[in-house]
Amino acid sequence: GIDEIITGAGFTGGPHIRIFDNTGKVQGQFFAYDQNFRGGINVAVGDINRRAGKKKDEIITTPGKGGGPHVRIFDNTGKVQGQFFAYDQNFRGGINVAVGDVDNDGLVEIITGAGPGGTPHARVFEVNGMLIGSFYGYEEEFRGGIRVGTVRL
Numbered sequence: 001g002i003d004e005i006i007t008g009a010g011f012t013g014g015p016h017i018r019i020f021d022n023t024g025k026v027q028g029q030f031f032a033y034d035q036n037f038r039g040g041i042n043v044a045v046g047d048i049n050r051r052a053g054k055k056k057d058e059i060i061t062t063p064g065k066g067g068g069p070h071v072r073i074f075d076n077t078g079k080v081q082g083q084f085f086a087y088d089q090n091f092r093g094g095i096n097v098a099v100g101d102v103d104n105d106g107l108v109e110i111i112t113g114a115g116p117g118g119t120p121h122a123r124v125f126e127v128n129g130m131l132i133g134s135f136y137g138y139e140e141e142f143r144g145g146i147r148v149g150t151v152r153l
Contacts, residue, residue, distance in 0.1 A: 001055055004076075006040035008032075011064055015041040019059075019076060030078025032061040033070070039094055040064030046099035046108040048073055048127045049081065062086070065115055071097065073110075073127065084129025086112040089124040093117035093145060100150025103132065113137070113146035120146035 004027055005020040015033040020026055033043055041061055048058040056076040063070060069087035074080055086095055092136050094115035099108050102124055109132065110125045124133035137146045 006043050006045055006059055008043040008061065011040040012038050013040050014038060015061070015063060015067075016060060017041065017043065017074070017078070028076060028078070030071055030074070032074065032078075032141065033063055033067065037063060037067060039066035042095070042097050044097045044099045044110075048099070048108055048110075050107065060097055060110055062095040062097040062100060062112065065117075066092055067094050068092060069095050069112070071095070071110060071112065071116075071125070071129070082127060082129070084125065086123055086125065087114060087118070087121070091118060096145070096147045098148045098150050100152070102150060111148045114150040115144055115145040118145045119143065122146055122148055139150065 007018045009016050014035050015037050019028040044060045045057045058073045061072045069085050069091050071086050073082040096113040098111045101148045102109050112123050120136050120138040
């Protein structure tokens with residue numbers, strides 16, 4: 001099928017995920033966390049489950065500043081497929097998220113970066129939440145957090 005566009009509200013917005021086609025028509029929407037949360041939401045998309053016959057990728061979300069380190073995985077209808085905490089549950093700087101096959105096993109991993117107030121700590125997880133890698137992208141004393149992404153070279 002054709003790719004769809006996934007959006008998540010920025011800071012001061014709620015955790016509202018919207019799915020659009022290429023003309024801007026809403027194809028679906030849901031709240032990834034408590035709809036009263038106003039720290040915004042970060043999103044990534046990838047083929048997490050690799051089920052035979054499945055045509056849609058999963059939507060991975062993390063809360064923005066003020067939210068805890070709660071990673072959630074959804075199908076395109078907003079049904080939770082998995083969830084875990086990427087950092088100490090008391091951290092409220094929000095977290096950034098990306099997906100990619102970073103260990104070359106043919107399966108997608110979830111990569112997180114601590115948000116503002118956190119160290120530049122990047123972590124790599126299997127989709128079940130098992131931590132498989134961790135590093136600091138900059139000096140550990142830096143408290144501006146870190147953004148993460150992946151690229152195939």
